[in-house]
Amino acid sequence: MKRDIVIRDAWGVAMAHCSGPAPSGACPRVGVGETVPCAGHTIVPDRPGAWLPYKVPDSEVSCPVTAALALAGSPDTR
Numbered sequence: 001m002k003r004d005i006v007i008r009d010a011w012g013v014a015m016a017h018c019s020g021p022a023p024s025g026a027c028p029r030v031g032v033g034e035t036v037p038c039a040g041h042t043i044v045p046d047r048p049g050a051w052l053p054y055k056v057p058d059s060e061v062s063c064p065v066t067a068a069l070a071l072a073g074s075p076d077t078r
Contacts (some may be wrong), residue, residue, distance in 0.1 A: 004046040005077060007038045008053070025066040036060050047051065 002038040018038060022028040027036045040058040043065075044051050055062050 005038075006046045007044050008042045008044065010042075012042075015041065018043070021063040021066045025063065027063040032063055036063060038064065 005020055006014050006035065007018060009015050018029075026032065027038050035057070038056045039060040040056065041055045042055050043076040044053045054064060055067070
């Protein structure tokens with residue numbers, strides 16, 4: 001499933017887009033243990049809906065979408 005995620009700065013301005021985690025659940029844009037590109041920014045899905053923005057911690061090294069899918073019990077995590 002393709003995911004389109006908008007990465008926004010502190011003022012809500014779109015800075016970049018992300019397609020979400022690799023099938024392994026890791027961020028495909030960095031190596032293991034490196035800070036993810038969305039760290040310190042806010043992410044939201046890039047599609048219609050009532051979405052709450054999520055502030056990614058400044059030092060995050062894991063894809064926050066992977067954690068959200070796991071916590072939600074999404075069938076995409078299988």
